[in-house]
Amino acid sequence: MDSAREVYELLAAVRAGAPLVHNITNYVVMNSTANALLAVGASPVMIHAEEEAADMAAIASALVINIGTISEPWARGMFKAFAAAEKHGVPVVIDPVGAGATPYRTRVIRDLIRAGKPAIIRGNASEILALTDDRLKTKGVDSTAASDEALYAARRIAEERSCVVCVSGRTDYILDTNRTVAVDNGHALMTRVTGLGCTATALCGAFAALEKDFLKAAAAAMAVMGMAGEIAAEKAAGPGSLQMHFLDALYALSKDDIDRRLKMERTS
Amino acid sequence: MDSAREVYELLAAVRAGAPLVHNITNYVVMNSTANALLAVGASPVMIHAEEEAADMAAIASALVINIGTISEPWARGMFKAFAAAEKHGVPVVIDPVGAGATPYRTRVIRDLIRAGKPAIIRGNASEILALTDDRLKTKGVDSTAASDEALYAARRIAEERSCVVCVSGRTDYILDTNRTVAVDNGHALMTRVTGLGCTATALCGAFAALEKDFLKAAAAAMAVMGMAGEIAAEKAAGPGSLQMHFLDALYALSKDDIDRRLKMERTS
């Protein structure tokens, strides 16, 4: 495939379509996630209460669920929104933030990904491993290396849930039951800004709203994320200015930027 | 009236008086709202729990209620704070974020604006319409066009609640039972930064703390917001840098800036 053209066309479709992305996400990243969705051209809404989460999900173009600062009332809203989204054909993207860090968190996320059919699950290696495997204990949310073990776990989840799984890290791997795409964009300084992983998940939602091949949607979202991060890192003096330039770069990302920067490869 | 002088004098009064603005607002914008209030010279406090919201509202100079990420426990705090503010003569400013998006949200906000006497209600056209009218379904929080219909709804609410209603959009309309002011400041890029509407509402609170003609207070707040946004947009490379420059501009906004930029008109 001509990846650069496909990525640009999907980005252009998001900008033109301004898909309504319903986020039930964590307190830490709500502001930066909403800003990234606006910068990329989507229309974010943050609603979590069980009294209205289902009604909102039913009319959204995509639903993004992120368990970063999970608690029981929020979990109830997530399950209700997931069910409503599924009923109305709205794609659901899930971010298992910190999966493995505590037994409660691991139980909630394992229940959640099996409560319906997610379109895309995006996490780092240790989070993806924690979705299937009790042997690993994560040290929070910072793990960045995608091990063979994590890719094996990702494939098992992709098969079990018939969904796309993205294992993000220095190289992002996006896979479904039989295909794998590797994206090599991004910059190390991005790991010093909180919530860019959560932002990547939200962008997956925006792209999944407009591209029903969720492997392509997730790969394009991860690439756009990484390229904007590279541009920002070139201008940044540290993580503070990186965050600012990142939003500007996401907003301005051009066909030419993508042609020059995209590092996306179909590896299986 | 010499609008520019009045706006500047009110801004100077906020800077000198540092009014304590009690916000019960949404998770997405708490940080940016607090920063905008600090930048304009006010003293923000964010307290929502029903155990203490009334005690805080009673000693505040203004109370700002924003239903963006509403849930039952927060609604209880809002109603209690509203009652306490009213009892102690503290002006209350309400932002009906996303009104109309779900039945729950619409019901809560309709009850809230009728639970006491608000000083100012500020929303976009679809949110204001949803306060009185079941026929309109909003697509979230992004609507920007102020229709004749919305202005008619705003006037009805202003009459029913004896309050000021601000319908924000490309042109902001601020009205009470018999007066209308139009403010034409601002910049399109501001719609790509989350929560600037919520910030505008919070600034209305800061200004209402010091100006008991709430039409003047709201008009000045919307104008200050818009002028700071214009200055920021001239320096910004995108929505990330806009947000940063906006806070700097709010902090530095001068008499001369206001003289040169203010576009405020009494239209009825």
Added chain:
Amino acid sequence: MDSAREVYELLAAVRAGAPLVHNITNYVVMNSTANALLAVGASPVMIHAEEEAADMAAIASALVINIGTISEPWARGMFKAFAAAEKHGVPVVIDPVGAGATPYRTRVIRDLIRAGKPAIIRGNASEILALTDDRLKTKGVDSTAASDEALYAARRIAEERSCVVCVSGRTDYILDTNRTVAVDNGHALMTRVTGLGCTATALCGAFAALEKDFLKAAAAAMAVMGMAGEIAAEKAAGPGSLQMHFLDALYALSKDDIDRRLKMERTS
């Protein structure tokens, strides 16, 4: 002591060790706190639910508790996390945000600091006074002057709880039962950015994870905070750009910066 060398060595230890700092903090500052911890080299995690707060605290390198937007469910998580941290030898740093502003808040924080043995308590003068004294009513979270009265209250708390107390203000005073350190770094513009006090508390957590003399840890954290703020203020056009430059400065703070800027003095 050669303070500059000690401060730098502790900063270098944080950068090398990337201690896992578990924060149960307020909604307003979660994002900025996480970003500051990442910028200084620590590894932040934000988890509050009573179902998992204890499990997380048990495996953290430090626990930071901040009552800024307290409510009952969060208080339960704080008490559970505190008990677990104490049981596992994890240092606990407490920020009594807004203590004294409402009776509920004052009661919760007084109970909390006596529910276990904190390592460090950091607040402004009025907050520290409110921990022991019913006569003072704070006007929220903005108080900046450290009075003799506050230092007397701080010493009483340090003795009662066998902990370090930091009274922050224009000059920060860090004291335990018999020692006092004064830190004179920082810049007035920092008071116009929300949550920098909360950030200071979080940095105390990162430093306490690696320095068991908590007086030295807290003094180093306050100094690093203040020096980064000074560097940022020199580059900033207002509070918006200050916040950005602050994170960059925290990330880049060098031995040379510390040698030139540190104003730390043992005063008793």
